[in-house]
Amino acid sequence: MEQSNRSLLNSWVQRFGALALVAFAVVCASPAQALPLFARQTGMACLTCHTVYPELTHFGRMFKLNGYQLDNGKDIQVTNDEGKQLVALPAVPNLALFVMVGDVQLAKPIPDSNVAGAHSFGNGGLELPQQLSLLYGGKIAPHFGAFAQVTYDFAADTFNIDNTDFRFANTVVLANKTPFAYGVSINNNPTIEDPWNTTPAFGFPYVPPEISVPSVAGPIINAGTAYEVAGPVGYILWNEQFYAALGFYHHAQNGSNSPGNPILGEGGPVDSSSSNVIDGWNPYWRVAYEYDFDSFTFMVGGYGADFKIFPGGGNALTGATNEYKDVAGDFQVQFIGENNSATLKGTYVRENQTLNATGPAGLGTTNATDWVSYLSTDFTYWYKRKYGLTAGYVSTHGSTDKLLYDASGPFTSPNNPALAVGVVNSANGDPTTNAWIGELMYAPWLNVKVVLQYTHYTMFNGASSNYDGVGRNASDNDTTYLLMWFAL
């Protein structure tokens, strides 16, 4: 039994590590691109919808919430004998290509996964492309629009389904001459339907380095279920000011995250071979209020989720679940002038975890309940939408949980279980991670952006020095990251 628990523990830690890596990759894979396809469709320049991509302007937010509908080109239209329109299809498909090239340097190399005392080759890596995405976006038919993305990821060396948002939207004029928009987005990433850049799907940091050390904890709404769930989110927008959304997500795991059903082969309903399977339909909500004054827009809002998850991974997908309840607040102040634009924004998420599946049994967690919080705030300034800088701060806190964050000691290499490499665990079981992020940006064209980013950790996984019990310090995980974005 002890052996079995031990292996379950290891598998849980590995799963958690894998989950963290997946979550991180997901964050990396979440750029809300300034899509040339939208520019092609609307005949408008990128600056209509974006300050500089991916940040949306008021116009961009309205365009998104109205179902990507503005149309500049010719439609192929067919009507029946009664004159009823059967199709209004854009004559040219709205496609775009999105390429990111990244070069990352860690402050200190990580240990070799096979040879004791050796280190990784180099401190980071060059990825060409870090990501390459093929996108379809825009109008499908009157009131129906889409934003769908297939991405090649360098680290995974595969093409995957990325952000996918199909939506219906309509706007009516109320008796007092105010607009009232409503719609439904069917998507695969909680918060992707949201039009502000404070929520996780399109929030700061927009594209973190893919080669980096993932911190050990984070609330589940921070991309923890992205691309492994799907569901409808209904929303309303009153007078371009008050926004409310309510959605429900169901598990929809694919690829390596869902090995499928071993009895039927690749397809079929998931069973305990899968990990972290959401139980039933789980709610997500969002409210926001925007006030526009002169060149400023102010937004305050909140969002949250309540996800119940079976750990799986060899345990039957029945009985108790781990429940993750997230409540978050966010704000954004955006200034858009003729030559200068600046944005101050932030979000704070608090997650309460009720670990009924793992806690009482000691299956991977010490406590029956845990909590995690996440703070992200940043200030960005652009001059003539060409030269920009960002200063940001991100901070994760949480309850100490030795088993969850440190298992039975420093993380051992999957390639050499005798080798305690550390790096991704927290020796004291405290998940606290604080980092400052600075960026210098240059956008020679509206669809070409170069970002030089530096991330400095003052604390990582609960300590500033020797956080993993193997001698690694928080600042060893600092990254210098050069990113080039091309959208065409």
Place this chain on the structure above:
Amino acid sequence: MKTTKLTVLAIAASAALFSMSAARAQDAAPEVSPADAAWAENMAVTKCQWCHGPQGHSISPIYPALAGQKAWYIVEQLQLFKAQTRADPYARGYMWGMAAQLTDTQMNALAAYFSKQTPFGGQKVPFQNAADVSHGKSVYTEGVAANGVAPCSACHQDDASGNDQFPRLAGQHASYLQKQLRAFHSGSREQVVMNGIVATLQEPEMEAVAAYLESLH
């Protein structure tokens, strides 16, 4: 100097005649059917409002207020956007796309809708410089004799409300007006009258006259 001033006035007068002839066909308020009027109101509230604000009262000074603007002027500008001949940067970036699919009937209906909205009046303008307003009033009503700039009021009316040949300026956002004056100055927005009028207008005077016109909010 006197000769220069007279020359400018002569240009202005001849250009005004040109403009009048161009505008004559649109002097009468466009005929708009109830169905087209309903379409225009729906379009204005559900789309135009994203930038131009509720009932044409734009909030961000990047975008011009349209409430109370002369219908003929709105139609003319929409036609120029559609033909892609008004080529100042914001016209290219925003309005070329927006106007591309509008029919003449739709343009007339939108123009009629916005022209009937109550223009800005009596509201406090944020971030206004009193010295600029005072200087701007003299530029608007008296011109700049030293540089041979004719008074704006000669064409745009004393209260800047415009008429059948010249657009309304009163209450317009100052930064939008400055942007247009610069575009006329550089030639990126071609308009024969204004290209001539602002040829010798200096940047501080552009700022001042724009502030004054916005103060008529």
